[in-house]
């Protein structure tokens with residue numbers, strides 16, 4: 071495995087592979103089993119796996135954790151090495167010295183869920199992912215369903231802009247008690263960690279009570295009541311169409327519905343989601 075820190079270096083390396091399929095796994099580092107599952111998927115679907123580790127300033131809001139975001143780079147290198155990654159791309163900066171003048175913008179898909187309270191976040195995400203695609207020119211790129219809205223937006227970007235890359239989703243990897251693995255989980259105190267697991271339990275409660283005749287408002291009220299019992303105030307708890315990400319008001323036979331939540335536990339903002347309908351791959355883990 072080679073660590074490349076400049077664009078010239080990674081492009082020079084990748085120029086050696088004109089027949090091989092290249093998979094890109096974009097990350098911000100602080101790698102955990104969630105990231106590792108993306109890497110494993112990349113290894114199954116491609117010949118060469120490139121992991122980018124770049125904390126993208128453009129996707130952080132002013133009061134967010136850009137400065138304190140964990141950066142255990144040596145551990146990340148070891149994890150990638152052990153996982154059989156071919157290249158880590160770890161640039162210092164991906165933007166022009168005096169700031170970027172031209173970026174990408176997401177329309178309606180970024181207005182709801184996480185986008186509603188994180189203005190500009192998804193514009194920052196698609197801009198950096200586009201830059202990474204242009205540098206690496208991967209055949210496929212793998213993103214986790216943990217950030218389902220991000221995955222949807224990037225799939226839409228690739229399709230709207232006719233990009234020559236296949237954007238592949240990967241299941242959410244969870245702790246034993248159901249909490250979705252996240253680099254930000256390490257911010258949680260022991261008590262907060264206990265509270266955090268209830269986020270997933272609330273989603274399961276909604277999922278287990280859903281059927282064709284379910285009233286969406288009743289399902290959401292059930293989830294909200296459970297969260298309240300555990301002193302969790304959700305930033306949002308909503309059931310949306312998986313494709314449009316629009317909230318749905320009633321269950322229809324062919325709607326792919328998904329429950330989405332964001333909640334702060336202490337000062338740590340966590341997100342999760344679960345398919346509402348049972349024709350999905352993700353199996354109960356609690």
Ligand code: AMP
Nearest residue numbers: 097098104213214216217241242243251
């Ligand atoms: P991040 O480093 O947080 O930007 O995440 C990099 C990629 O890993 C994104 O595509 C995430 O959706 C994905 N990811 C993060 N956590 C998980 C998880 N628990 N399960 C699956 N994918 C994940």
